[in-house]
Amino acid sequence: VMYCNGFPSEERRVRANDREYNEKFQYASNCIMTSKYNIITFLPVNLFEQFQEVANTYFLFLLILQLIPQISSLSWFTTIVPLALVLSITAVKDATDDYFRHKSDNQVNNRQSQVLIRGSLQNEKWMNVRVGDIIKLENNQFVAADLLLLSSSEPHGLCYIETAELDGETNMKVRQSVSVTSELGDPNNLASFDGEVVCEPPNNKLDRFCGTLYWRDKKYTLTNQNMLLRGCVLRNTEACYGLVIFAGPDTKLMQNSGRTKFKRTSIDRLMNTLVLWIFGFLVCMGVILAVGNAVWEREVGSLFQSYLPWDPPVDNFLFSAFLSFWSYVIILNTVVPISLYVSVEVIRLGHSYFINWDQQMFCSQCNTAAEARTTTLNEELGQVEYIFSDKTGTLTQNIMSFNKCSINGQTYGEVTDPLGPQPKRLDFTPFNPLADPDFCFYDDTLLESVKVGDLHTHEFFRLLSLCHTVMSEEKSEGELVYKAQSPDEGALVTAARNFGFVFRSRTPGTITTIEMGRPVTYTLLAILDFNNIRKRMSVIVRNPEGKIRLYCKGADTVLLERLHPCNHELMNITSDHLNEYAADGLRTLALAYRDLSEDEWEAWSASHRCADKATDCREDRLAAAYEQIEQDMMLLGATAIEDKLQEGVPETIAVLSLANIKIWVLTGDKQETAVNIGYSCKMLTDDMTEVFIISGHTVQSVRQELRSEHLQCPPPPPPPPPPPPSNLMDNISGEFALIINGHSLAHALEADMETEFVSTACACKAVICCRVTPLQKAQVVELIKKHKKAVTLAIGDGANDVSMIKSAHIGVGISGQEGIQAVLASDYSFSQFRFLQRLLLVHGRWSYLRMCRFLCYFFYKNFAFTMVHFWFGFFCGFSAQTVYDQYFITLYNIVYTSLPVLAMGIFDQDVPDQRSLEYPKLYEPGQLNLLFNKKEFFICIAQGIYTSVVLFFVPYAVLSDATQSNGVPLADYQTFAVTTATALVIVVSVQITLDTGFWTVINHVFVWGSLGSYFTIMFALHSQTLFRIFPNQFHFVGSAQSTLLQPVVWLTIALATAICIVPVLAFRFLKLDLKPQLSDTVRYTQLVRQKKRKPGRLGARGGSRRSGYAFAHQEGFGELITSGKNMRLSSLALATFASRHSSSWIDTLRRKKHTHAHTPPSASGECSPAPSCVSGSVPPLSNSSSVLGGSQDTPIEEETGAAAPAQSMQIVPASSTQTTPALAPDSESAAPQGPAQALNAGVLSSSAVRCHGGDSPGGWTLTLGTVQVSCLL
């Protein structure tokens, strides 16, 4: 509702069960057509599309030129054969694609769905469903069209859908019908339903819908919450009924399927530039020859007219020259043959298949092979300079394991002897039948401690089993499945479960656990839910004995300062433990409890209720209320959770950075978590001179932070980086890392600070951006693209990475647990981050190398081939006479020389794959674009032109006076043509044997086969048989045998070959002998080995702490649990919430917006029998208020909703100042005092920034110090 400020002019009206009415509007039917052609339209449409390609049109233009007899210097077929070949290959590919589209269209269109027609349910094909129909959906069915949910088998008109196909999120979402229609349970009632929906026209916004339902003279507001979109799957809902609003092409799914942005590689762009240059060159040649023609026709041709008159329309030498220009354009066009583009595509396709086939990029656990989803980018993989990586699910597995804990000053979970035998995994089953068999823990002292009944240990695990928002599901007796909102929480609860404190089930008001085999039910009094500011959560429970206790877990920075003073000693010990854990890269939480008396509880409860009901600043008030009770707590201990890195991540990062690829981590995670991961995957090391942290909230502060760090950096490379910046950069950037926060990034990305940010960031070895929005991820990528002219690669797995994946040159999707959205948007996909090194260093490198070699050779061979005509022009009166037989011209590019170069382009290898990984520096030529650039291009061209000179003038010199052994002169045109052509084919074949570095059977077959085919085809074309059939087409009859039988001809060919090849050979040998490219490799081999042998340093960074309440990026389920709304749900429905962590925090904000937009009273009044101590407002799934409260009362807080992100940002400083004003001075002193004291710096930073930001330079420096300390820790 909130967006609906009046509908645009074309609103859509749909009346239920009234086909005649709806037909008036001629809405699209539900038949979808993704295919582009049918049998009749295929040829014209496809040809039309193909001729939109410039190259094809160009060749068509040439073809037309050739049809003009005065111009035609070649037969029409020399162009039409390659063109037809190219067009037909493309057409076949398009036709195949379209056939499969037809097939899938048919399959989709013919799916059955149950439509309510005249009061009874009938099976209809999907394509026959009309707008306004009411259809019935059953569990696990695909939604056939965009439906308005009318009623469902579940209470409150709820139903659950999975939207993986639509937006890639695998979690379930809840939809709810408008309450009036939810009562229309059965078909009979629905048949008489005649409501009319007025809504927005079709659009592609997946997350919004606005419309109004008019029924029985009442208006009901409709939102996206009421819609089931096509492409979703109904889950955990027996059945539901929906009214078709949008069908077929109008559905949001189809509206979203635009054409993807076509990415081009830098080689592509270079190639296009070069092709343009070549066209320029072609025109120059044409002009030179045309001028020559003019001169010749004037000086000689006009006198020669008695033997050779001008063609009828030609009456003067200028006109003749004009025609000759076009004739030469036709002849010389082979410098850019049409086969170039086709060959490039074929090569890339081949490389893509190699990627798909690579076993070493196959993940057997998830049965996923790597996939090149785009076939046009492969060589760019060999040029990547910047990698932008998501964290969760990409670097990490997003699997948390309970690794260590500290209970009452005693640490558990240490593996005592790292050199000793592999410690035994604890077996919990004999002790606890409800234990999770997958749980791993190695330290049996903890288990002993539980068994002996240590009170602290028991309380520790009791806390873990109570203080969370996990939901449990018991599929069968004893088989518990936890649905946790974040994997951290799941890990903690599972740990408690295995150590005998099993969380079994919960109701809105109770939590049932089994403690040491004994069922206990606690009364849940309140959940003080997590949020990003509080960084902690608490529950208040009453145990069976009636005692009230608050259990709290949270970030140590927050929690330790809220402890009772008597905990001081324990706090120090625990704090040391926390430091140790953090040093190991573990995510830590501190746990504490507080006993509450009945009075305290009552008093607080009242104040809480009051805060809860407040209409203004409700969140602030609630926070204050929470703050009030979470004081004077008793420390229990701390947990350490390992955020498991994906396999091989540190190694991959090490190898990639050795390859001079800069890795930026862009994550929505908190700074601490991100830094943590940065250390554990060895992006950040303690050897680094400086880790800059930028977390300013204002433009000025960010600018100052950037500047101050800029100063600390050694002078950055001069603004226009010199061509070999890499070595330079290495020296400078070795020791710095930059960590920047989302809000600072927003400022840093502003136009005036961009360059500063880029230069600072690029001087750093590692850059981590935390708390970034999906949009910012894309902006960062765009920034580097804009300023660095480097190839960027973005890798991610979630829907929040899509924008980044799309905007980077290369997008890689990790097919992980977060749905397929990223994969669908990506160019390459695989399932493990570590495959990236193989993709880049092996496949990318090879692709680049092959493509470069291919292009060099391709241009060379065509210049060698074509330029002969240029030289011949000077001897044939510039008449555009070709040197070769026209068949040779036709076949040269598509038969005689295509396959060897293709084989080289597809199969060539300079070093085996292991070596590429062993010596990552081998990757550098790609980044510096050394193998094919303008210089290389000119070298190829020069070589080609040299070859053409040799190929023309050697036969010229030899043959002009030579005769056959029977006295017949050899200088006739046909002999000359055959000699030159043969010499050409041989020379380019020899050249490719030199260029090919990896001679497989295929190369042999192709090279020898091409030579063989040349001779075979030539003899065939010059044979008597063909001549007898078409005497006018095969003028060269007999030329082959009479020419090639002459020793002089062979001597000429050998001479030409030697003259062409010897200099090349000498040059290559010199280059290899004096400046071997692999010499670098050797140096770096040692480097890599040293680095690998270097022991992973641990504990060296004493006392630094990277802890975090990392388990949630969003609020928990507190309200939902206590509201009791979900409790009736079938257990599977919980999955909705369980995987909600996967959505980005933008979604969180959006959800917040939702909660803001609804007024609490209606919710509590309607359906919540739960205790009144609800911490938040109404859960997101309820918008029934709009139904109850009439039509127009809901959009109240539209503005507030939109401003929600800003608001929540503002709260940060507000709350912290409120709570810790007295501590602010401490924070300033904390900086010099060293890390150990600065436990609270995390909180202080924000207040400090707010207090001093931009006020005075002095104030600023202090803040900076604080900020850095807090983050360095």
Added chain:
Amino acid sequence: MMASSYNAKDEDGHITVSGPGGGTLRSKKPENTAFKQQRLPAWQPILTAGTVLPAFFIIGLIFIPIGIGLYVTSNNIKEFEIDYTGVDMSSPCFNCSQNFSWNSTRPCTCTIPFYLDQPYENNVFMYYGLSNFYQNHRRYVKSRDDSQLNGDLESLMKPSKECEPYAYHENKPIAPCGAIANSMFNGEPVSCCAHQTHSSFHLYLICLFTSLADTLELFYNDPNGTKIQIPMTATGIAWWTDKHVKFRNPTDNANLTAVFQGTTKPVNWRRPVYELDTDPQNNGFINEDFIVWMRTAALPTFRKLYRIIPKKNSMVPTLLRGNYTLEVVYNYPVRSFEGRKRMILSTISWMGGKNPFLGIAYITVGSVCFFLGVVLLIIHHKYGNRNNSADIAN
């Protein structure tokens, strides 16, 4: 390239997360074949000193002897050349070249004496050479109808468009059509000679000027003063395939006159094609002089085989040392376009005629290779990175 991103397949849920029933999923593991894993056995040549330097020496060692052989052979070939264009005032043919007019019916003959300072053994080949004559011009090259020349009756009456503007003359198809045929250089002196004794002046004229072409006659001036005509054969001067495959008379009928009924001769010709020779095996399209002319030259300066002076016996040289006279019936105008006409006498070896370039080129290239080999060897020893191969092997 142009695919839209949406594919109904995607909607179809084929990417469903492998659920409990996922055990039946077929493994998508790529096949472990050498081809697919890019592990095909391969030969990986590397340019090393061990391979490149010997190659240079070998090329040198092969090329130099070949070059010497070629050079010696070429030097042993005797060749004699006369330019009879008549550009100089002093040239015997100066008058003929000056007085030429297209419509002239008066023959112009000139006699050029020359001296052969060494005897020519074996078969001696007589060529005519033309300079600055663009037989390789595009419009010239294509101006022929191979089907007509191959004896196709339809093409005979309907010459190809390529022959324009020499396809039709006075509404009759030209046989042979096209610019090449029209500008044929050499005529058929034999028949003329046959008529030379004829009493009728009129006939004499007709016979002598049937073709716009030069005729070349060679006479040996015996030391005792007699002028002996050197016998020459006009057959065996064309490619076998041309004579027997490419060029055919419309029928094998001996009566060519009837066959060519309805066609007209090329504009510049004085005689129709069926009167080129009295010998039916050398008449019409299969006349070898005609065939030789029709095989267009690659370059504007060219020579074509005119006659073969067969050797008499192994004892006597074919052409003795001494004075000779070349009699030219000067018909073919070249002065207008600054062309030159030559007559060449040459002997032949296994590798053809005199061709000093090839030998010299081979010797040069061979020497350069050898020299390069030495230079590279020195460079390699002085500066070469000898660790190179060791590193690669590492």
